Amino acid sequence: MNDLIKELYQEIILDHGQSPRNFGECDPHNKSADGHNPLCGDNLKLTFYINNEDVIEDIKFTGEGCAISLASASLMTEKLKGKKIDIAEEIFSDFTNLVSGSSEDLKVLNEEDSLYALKGVGGFPMRVKCATMAWHAFKSALKS
Amino acid sequence: MNDLIKELYQEIILDHGQSPRNFGECDPHNKSADGHNPLCGDNLKLTFYINNEDVIEDIKFTGEGCAISLASASLMTEKLKGKKIDIAEEIFSDFTNLVSGSSEDLKVLNEEDSLYALKGVGGFPMRVKCATMAWHAFKSALKS
Amino acid sequence: MLDIKKIRGDFPILNKKILNNKDLIYLDTAASAQKPKVVIDEINSFYSNNYANVSRGVHTLSVESTFKYEDARKKVQKFINADSEREIIFTKSATESINLIANSFASKYINEGDEIILTVMEHHSNIIPWFLIRDKYKCKILFANIDSTGNIDQKHFESLISEKTKLVSITHLSNVFGTIVNQEIINMCNNAGIPILLDGCQSASHIPIDVKTLGCDYFVFSGHKLYAPTGVGVFYGKENLIEELPPYQGGGGMIADVSIDGATFTDLPAKFEAGTPPLVEAYGLGVAIDYVNELGMSEISEHEFRLTNYALDKMQDLDFVDIHGANENKHSIISFNIKNVHSHEVSSFLDVEGIAIRAGHHCCQPLMKHLSLNSTARLSFGMYNTEDEVDIFINALKKCRDFFTK
Amino acid sequence: MLDIKKIRGDFPILNKKILNNKDLIYLDTAASAQKPKVVIDEINSFYSNNYANVSRGVHTLSVESTFKYEDARKKVQKFINADSEREIIFTKSATESINLIANSFASKYINEGDEIILTVMEHHSNIIPWFLIRDKYKCKILFANIDSTGNIDQKHFESLISEKTKLVSITHLSNVFGTIVNQEIINMCNNAGIPILLDGCQSASHIPIDVKTLGCDYFVFSGHKLYAPTGVGVFYGKENLIEELPPYQGGGGMIADVSIDGATFTDLPAKFEAGTPPLVEAYGLGVAIDYVNELGMSEISEHEFRLTNYALDKMQDLDFVDIHGANENKHSIISFNIKNVHSHEVSSFLDVEGIAIRAGHHCCQPLMKHLSLNSTARLSFGMYNTEDEVDIFINALKKCRDFFTK
Ligand SMILES: Cc1ncc(COP(=O)(O)O)c(C=O)c1O
Numbered sequence A, B: 001m002n003d004l005i006k007e008l009y010q011e012i013i014l015d016h017g018q019s020p021r022n023f024g025e026c027d028p029h030n031k032s033a034d035g036h037n038p039l040c041g042d043n044l045k046l047t048f049y050i051n052n053e054d055v056i057e058d059i060k061f062t063g064e065g066c067a068i069s070l071a072s073a074s075l076m077t078e079k080l081k082g083k084k085i086d087i088a089e090e091i092f093s094d095f096t097n098l099v100s101g102s103s104e105d106l107k108v109l110n111e112e113d114s115l116y117a118l119k120g121v122g123g124f125p126m127r128v129k130c131a132t133m134a135w136h137a138f139k140s141a142l143k144s
Numbered sequence C, D: 001m002l003d004i005k006k007i008r009g010d011f012p013i014l015n016k017k018i019l020n021n022k023d024l025i026y027l028d029t030a031a032s033a034q035k036p037k038v039v040i041d042e043i044n045s046f047y048s049n050n051y052a053n054v055s056r057g058v059h060t061l062s063v064e065s066t067f068k069y070e071d072a073r074k075k076v077q078k079f080i081n082a083d084s085e086r087e088i089i090f091t092k093s094a095t096e097s098i099n100l101i102a103n104s105f106a107s108k109y110i111n112e113g114d115e116i117i118l119t120v121m122e123h124h125s126n127i128i129p130w131f132l133i134r135d136k137y138k139c140k141i142l143f144a145n146i147d148s149t150g151n152i153d154q155k156h157f158e159s160l161i162s163e164k165t166k167l168v169s170i171t172h173l174s175n176v177f178g179t180i181v182n183q184e185i186i187n188m189c190n191n192a193g194i195p196i197l198l199d200g201c202q203s204a205s206h207i208p209i210d211v212k213t214l215g216c217d218y219f220v221f222s223g224h225k226l227y228a229p230t231g232v233g234v235f236y237g238k239e240n241l242i243e244e245l246p247p248y249q250g251g252g253g254m255i256a257d258v259s260i261d262g263a264t265f266t267d268l269p270a271k272f273e274a275g276t277p278p279l280v281e282a283y284g285l286g287v288a289i290d291y292v293n294e295l296g297m298s299e300i301s302e303h304e305f306r307l308t309n310y311a312l313d314k315m316q317d318l319d320f321v322d323i324h325g326a327n328e329n330k331h332s333i334i335s336f337n338i339k340n341v342h343s344h345e346v347s348s349f350l351d352v353e354g355i356a357i358r359a360g361h362h363c364c365q366p367l368m369k370h371l372s373l374n375s376t377a378r379l380s381f382g383m384y385n386t387e388d389e390v391d392i393f394i395n396a397l398k399k400c401r402d403f404f405t406k
């Protein structure tokens, strides 16, 4: 099997792609947004609850997508749950750097993180949109 | 001086270009049309009188144009004056063939004709429109 | 029979190694065709030897460029068997061609309450221009259904036709199913006296086109899918119809006279070609047409049809593959899914094997919604593809299934 | 200082013999520029190595093509110093760019009785699109006068500005006079809060462009006049302005979601780029920009300005030549007539000497009417022209006069 493919589809990606965690809708939630990839029609709906200490208490998503987008959404929810918003935003920018191939100056993510499994997306530039769909939905929900 | 240029601008062309014959408006006239070359803005107005024997009794033109278009209009009026319409139409088709480079099967024009002086236009394809402007005006006036 | 080996030698890119040092297997001609060397070389030669702007100049280079450009028009005319070169308008793409006719036609003929019929399997380029018209003129856009074979549901289509129908605009060869429109659909329009536009983006490169035998009033296609350069498309319309239509864009080259009070327009085809046209691209399209004609459009069509059936046979044997639309009446294009594997995964996996296919909605979201799919994988053939390539593709599909569903 | 000899070596066509075995002296760059070898070669290389359709595919070639296309956008952005690449829209020509803004702007902002200001020296491509808008929206088109120097009559321009003025659209560098628009004109619009479009067809290849310093809201130009391929143009608009505008054409690539009920559109710049774009042509424009940048736009500009003055000096000494517009503020373009000789004769005569100039109304009929001329001859310079060529040209003018007025 081919190396590039193995790097893109690491075990953890295939796993989360097939059985995404935190799949569903938060009840209650006070933030939500839709994500959409116009190239392929993939889409998701993200909901989360921020408590009055600015902590993401719960976060879930539903939707359709490829393994990369589902795994990324699934891993994102795992990572962000329980985080304060400002940390979450740092994770956001680290993650978008990571998958677009500039993984030098990450602030909060490191190689131990499960999110690092998505680094292989950097070798497939047209898949970056798959990997970041959920994240952009998160960002736009924050602004809403 | 260059041969192509000399062939295009034969004495008779320069002469008719500088002093066009039959310049003016027929009074009375029963046919008229405007000619127009959208490439350069040249234009003319052609008027003629067809009597009840289908003979072009008088034909004149006014307008602005290059030496080729003026000479062609001038020579045309000289040639067509006194001709019956059906002959005039044959001359029209011979002339358009002549200046677009297919001078083999002419029906009524021959090398003796003054119109033959415009044969050199065939070497300057973008000038064909100059040479035929008056003729197309004639044709469209006939239809009117 | 085509000499495919020789043909492959004509396409520089097919002899390249791509990602991972794999031979390129290009199965994405429906998105855009590769270019033969003669087209590439002639572009080079045009710019190196004869180039100037067209139509407006008297000097030699301008004459040469104008003749090359107008010559391309004649080639297109013959290629689709139009009556006159006045019926051939060069645009930048099929998309622009459809926008042109939508706007010109609507501004003359469409009023509130009028209806335009499309089908649910149209490409976005044959939907959105009509939506924009709908918003402007308050007309209605009706969508004919398709049946499970991927063909237009004729009964439903017929039921949509009425006094209110002003135009029918449908794809000639579906870019998702590969199905070719049934002649009866066109005949129905002709009989009802309703003008019909065929979107020939896919058909022009896969089957011989004769606009007169077809009986269409308007026909559009893109050069880039017909082995020609990007940046040029064709709009064909019957002379008596388009003579009546107002111009679409305004600019140099399409006017007879202008003053500060107003303008009068020139005759066809210039009336619809404002500004400096994609002239070298149009010339390139003429060269591509010569190339295709030399091989023979019928031979190319047969070869691709054979390949399609060869691939369908093999794919049918794969129980993990769903093929969309019936196998009959499929030409050069096959959309499919691997069960439980997203089309993106399939495309990325094949890419690494050197195989280029397309994944997504293929600019046919209404069709995807109709099929309850969010995306499909699609392979499509050009004249240069071979059975060997299909075999490698089939093999890669198996590996792909194994990898993702182990 | 530019090394013109080296530059000339970069342009294959300049080393060709044309009609009568004469060396080509190309003085028609204002109509279209010749192409350097690097542009021609890169088109070849793109088709031979990396070609596929953009944006919609996942496979390697599609990725490479998309990156090349988007890279060209960044180059254009930097070339005109725009704030963001989202402000750069690729079209097929400047003419299409003007039609785009005319339609999108008008459908949002123009109502009956509103006014749009042009000048009498506009190119038809900056007149007819507005006439078409006038016919649709019943607005008024006002034409600012020019003075005898070939510059806008500022008093008259100012007098036209009113509450009703919705847009000003004027040429940045006149394609007849070679005059550059006075900054005060732009400032007047800025001060009055009226959006201004600059037609940069001629300026983009002759002077450095900085849309921010200029203070224009919209800017358009064509690739083919900037040493790039035919079939590509640029539309620039300030992000906050064009974000508000509706799309112009509809089709693939510019939609977010489509159903049979309606569609939503994507973000800038895709919103304005329906269908397969002229992608190789846009790439070629990027290559041309690199080429120009390497030489230095200021150096090119200086060289052409020097040449223009060299030619003006010599032409002034010819008592049989009328030069149109004052000699000051003239850049790269000189329109003239030989007394009593029609411009067509001049052009045909020079053509046989190997010299390509333009003759006619230069798509500026309102200006010709204003000047009471029916046509002029025009020479225009590109980076590759030399003083030697001007000398040969001057000499040919004398011969021409002798021949026609002997
Ligand atoms: C000032 C001006 N505006 C507009 C145009 C139109 O450009 P294009 O024909 O490339 O669309 C031209 C060139 O012909 C021009 O010189």
Ligand SMILES: Cc1ncc(COP(=O)(O)O)c(C=O)c1O
Binding pocket: C030, C031, C093, C094, C095, C096, C123, C125, C126, C171, C173, C174, C175, C199, C201, C202, C222, C224, C363, D252, D275, D276, D277
């Ligand atoms: C059926 C169909 N119609 C229209 C188009 C649009 O063609 P283009 O993008 O070349 O304008 C395409 C290709 O994408 C197509 O396949």
